[in-house]
Amino acid sequence: MTGTLIVGGGQAGAQIAAGLRDHGYDRPVTLVGSEHIPPYQRPPLSKDYLLGKLPAAKLALRNEQYYARKDIDVVTGTSVTEAGIGDDGGWARTADGRRFTFEYLALATGAQPRRLPGDMGSPGNLLYLRTVADADRLRSLLDTATRFVVIGGGFIGLEAAAVLRAHGKQVTVVEMADRLLNRVAGSELGDFYLDAHRRRGVGFRLGRSVTALTTGATGDAVGVVLDGGETLACDAVVAGVGVVRDPRLAEQLGLAWDNGVIVDRYARTSHPRVVAAGDCVLGPHPAATGRIRLESVQNAVAQAKVAAATICGRTEPYTAVPWFWSNQGTLRLQTAGLHAGATRRILRGDPRTENFSVIYLRENTLTAVEAMNRPADFATARTLLAAGAELVGPATAVADPDIPLADALAVPATTT
Incomplete structure (x- = not known):
């Protein structure tokens, strides 16, 4: 093919594809996503989807007819593992052996949940919350599990705690920092959430770290061991301890990287035929000093629109005011x-x-x-x-x- 290849089937990838067509781009557009379903909304996974208020069918960002009508080829269930690029374009190969060529490449590979250290093992009831499959695994335990330990006092951890309490579960949140939301919000908000969730029956261990998971006869986790020796008995563990980004494609393509693909205010990477947007990106913003990472739907959409415009030869800098929301009951x-x-x-x-x-x-x-x-x-x-x-x-x-x-x-x- 020629045209544009988009790597990543999340919010940013879907918006780049739509943005190209909105700008009248008439070359082929292919989007490759590793999940087995087309692009969908992630924020409801830790909220209404877990509560059973939103069916899976309602998560889709756009229906199949939209992609057909806009002539966007959506490839699901595989990931791009190799890529190369020159002055006039490049090529990419997927895990299932398919090969694509492109004039322009758009990276929207997002981020993945940070895993607990490998020496803690991977029991079947240790859960992360990033994909529909992750949320479905957690939902499958709600009928049998009563005691949950949530590792991480950020937004994902607190949203999960709120949903679990709504299901009547016993919930304890463990956070390494001395307050909640230590990295992403001020002390007033962190202190407020601590009091508000305690009123709703959530227990907390602040300033504590997890040193081990104990497992039972089936191999599932039955306890979370904290520094100091305390063990929290549990039927399941939900870990929300941040995210990581995969540098492999950026390294293969020779792109500038600093725990994220470095872009300018037009979503351009260090190669003129590669743009990037969303959670995988580190870039400037008028409201910030230096480069920052913005992990939100708003950023993914706004930056993706800029990336699409750049591919189409329109220089529209990223100036949108960042915004974010979190519903916890x-x-x-x-x-x-x-x-x-x-x-x-x-x-x-x-x-x-x-x-x-x-x-x-x-x-x-x-x-x-x-x-x-x-x-x-x-x-x-x-x-x-x-x-x-x-x-x-x-x-x-x-x-x-x-x-x-x-x-x-x-x-x-x-x-x-």
């Missing part, structure tokens, strides 16, 4: 912007009401908002962040949840 978080680099924080409302926001500022410039059950704050923040809003009055106005956020933060007047 009745705890509905929406965030906008980037809190790293903020010099001050303002708490807006009372976390005990489970209705509050945290406003982040760099000096007086708005950098991020974490909104808990306050969708109006989130919607306003996205608009204000895009416009470069600043604090224009006293901080007490921002802290007052009864004052609209737009009345306390405003876009600076421009001069001509």
Whole structure:
């Protein structure tokens, strides 16, 4: 073939394919994904899908008719294992022996769950949560397992804990850091989730690490051993300890890599015929200093649109305001912007009401908002962040949840 080969069947890969056609790209488009189903939504896997509220058929990003109508060839159930590229294009070979040629290559290989150390073994009831198959394995245990240990106090771990409690399970979360969401959110949000989940019956071991899994006669894990010697009895273990990215294709293609494919603001890699988007990427953003990794659906979609435009010869830089959400039962978080680099924080409302926001500022410039059950704050923040809003009055106005956020933060007047 000629045209574009997309490696990766997730949100970013699907959006690159759609974006190419939206721009009028008329060359062949092939998408190769390792899972046995076409691209689908991942966020519901740890939420409504696990709760049984969303059937598998509703996970699909687009139906088969869409791909046929847009002449997008979707290859499932295999992965690209080898690739090479020159000045005019390249080739790729899949695990099942198929060979593709391309003018342009788009990498959307995402990330994979970080596994527990190999010396802990791989018991059948040690679960990760990234794919439909992962979620189905966890669902299959809900009828028989009562005691769950969740390793990792990030969003995936907390979402899984919320769903398991909704199913009436006994849940204990183990987190190495001294607080929840240590890497991705401020202390106010981490402390809030700790209190809120404890009220809902979740147990926690903070500042503790897992040293071993004990197994029973069947080979399944029956205990999680912590540093200090405590053992948590369990019927199943869910691990959410971050993600890793596979460098093999980038290395074969000679691409710049730093725990992710390095791209510029146009999603271009170090090779002019290769773009990349989504969780596999490390790149710049106007709201950040230096390169960052953004692991979210919003980033995958926005960056994929930029990648598709670049292939079509249209230079449209990535400037979209980052945003993210997490539903944990009745705890509905929406965030906008980037809190790293903020010099001050303002708490807006009372976390005990489970209705509050945290406003982040760099000096007086708005950098991020974490909104808990306050969708109006989130919607306003996205608009204000895009416009470069600043604090224009006293901080007490921002802290007052009864004052609209737009009345306390405003876009600076421009001069001509």
